[in-house]
Amino acid sequence: MAQYFEVHPVNPQPRLLKHAAAIIDAGGVAAIPTDSSYALVCHLDDKAAADQLRRIRGVDEKHHLTLLCRDLSELASYARVDNRQYRLLKSATPGPYTFILEATKEVPRRVSHPSRRTIGLRVPDHRVTQDLLELLGQPLLGTTLIPPGETEPLNEANAILEHYDRLVQAIVDAGACPAQPTTVVDLTGSEPVLVRAGRGDPALLGLG
Numbered sequence: 001m002a003q004y005f006e007v008h009p010v011n012p013q014p015r016l017l018k019h020a021a022a023i024i025d026a027g028g029v030a031a032i033p034t035d036s037s038y039a040l041v042c043h044l045d046d047k048a049a050a051d052q053l054r055r056i057r058g059v060d061e062k063h064h065l066t067l068l069c070r071d072l073s074e075l076a077s078y079a080r081v082d083n084r085q086y087r088l089l090k091s092a093t094p095g096p097y098t099f100i101l102e103a104t105k106e107v108p109r110r111v112s113h114p115s116r117r118t119i120g121l122r123v124p125d126h127r128v129t130q131d132l133l134e135l136l137g138q139p140l141l142g143t144t145l146i147p148p149g150e151t152e153p154l155n156e157a158n159a160i161l162e163h164y165d166r167l168v169q170a171i172v173d174a175g176a177c178p179a180q181p182t183t184v185v186d187l188t189g190s191e192p193v194l195v196r197a198g199r200g201d202p203a204l205l206g207l208g
Contacts, residue, residue, distance in 0.1 A: 002031075002171045004161060009033070009174040012128045020170050021135040028169030029053050031145055031160045032132060034068070035125040036096040036182045036199045037153035038160060040168070041068065041142040045108065050141055056167050058148030066098050066120035066182075067107075067139040070130060074139055077106050079121055085187050088205055094125035096178070096199035100186040118188055128174045144181045155179040 003023060005016040024030050027049045029042045040057060042049035044067065054060065069075055072089055079101035081089065089099060103119040124130065133140060146153045147163060154160050157173030164171070183200035185207065186193040194207045 002161065002165050002168050004157075004171050004173065006157075006173045007128060010127055012131055012174065014131075017128070017131050017135060017172075020172050021132055023170040024132070024140070025136060029056060029167075030170035030172060031157075031164060031168050032129060032142075032172045033126055033174040033177045034096075034129050034142075035094070035178070036144070036180055037155055037177050038145040038157075039068070039142040040145050041140040043136075044139055044141050047108075053141065053143065056164070057143050057146070059143070063143070064100065064118070064120040066122055066142050068129060068133060068142050069121060069123050069139045070133045071123055075101075075121055075123075078104055078139065079107075079119060080104055081187075088187065088192060092200065092204055093123040094130075095123070096125070096180070096182045097205075098122045098182040098184045100184065100188055100195065102188055116188070120184070122182060126174075126177075128172060132172075146181075153179060153181060 005020050007016050027046045029052050031038055040053050042053045098120045100118050103117050107119050144153050155176050178199050180199035183198040184195040186195050194202050
C-alpha cells in the first residue's frame with residue numbers, strides 16, 4: 001500500500017517531504033503534484049523503478065519520459081543546448097513546459113528515446129516538486145499521471161489513491177493541480193516545433 005503524505009502546497013512540511021524523498025531514493029515510484037498536473041516519478045538511476053513507472057503508466061520505451069530539474073544549471077549535464085536554445089529555455093522556466101533536447105552521455109540509455117537519443121526536460125514551478133528535487137539532489141524521472149486508456153490526467157489525490165494504492169509506494173497530496181499536461185516543444189531541429197499544446201502558452205516561445 002502507498003504511503004500517503006498530505007502537505008501544504010505553498011509551505012510543505014519538511015518532515016513529510018523527507019519521508020517521501022526517502023521512499024523515492026530507495027527505489028519507490030511516487031505520485032507528486034506539479035505546476036501542470038500530478039506526475040508519476042522515480043529515481044533517475046534506478047532501472048527497476050523506471051520499468052515499474054512505465055508499466056503503471058502503460059507506455060513502452062518509445063514514450064519520452066521527462067527529467068524534472070531544479071533549474072537550468074542541472075540541464076547542461078543531461079542535454080546539449082546551444083545559446084539560442086538556452087535563451088528559449090530561460091524565457092519559459094520554471095513553468096509548465098517540456099522541452100525535447102538531444103541527450104548527453106550522462107543520461108542512461110534506457111531513459112532516452114531508443115532511436116533518436118533525445119530526452120524530455122523541464123523545470124517545474126511548484127514548491128512541493130522543487131523541495132523534493134532539493135532533498136534528492138538530482139533530477140527526477142517522471143511522466144504525467146494519465147491512467148492507461150485515458151486521455152486526461154488524474155488531478156485529485158483521493159482518486160490517485162483509489163487507482164494506484166497498490167501500484168505506487170508514495171502519494172504526495174498538495175491539493176488539486178491544474179488538470180492540464182505540459183506544453184511540449186521539440187528543440188532538436190533548426191527551429192522549435194510545437195509537439196503538444198498544454199498548460200504553458202506556446203506564444204511565450206513564439207509558437208502558435
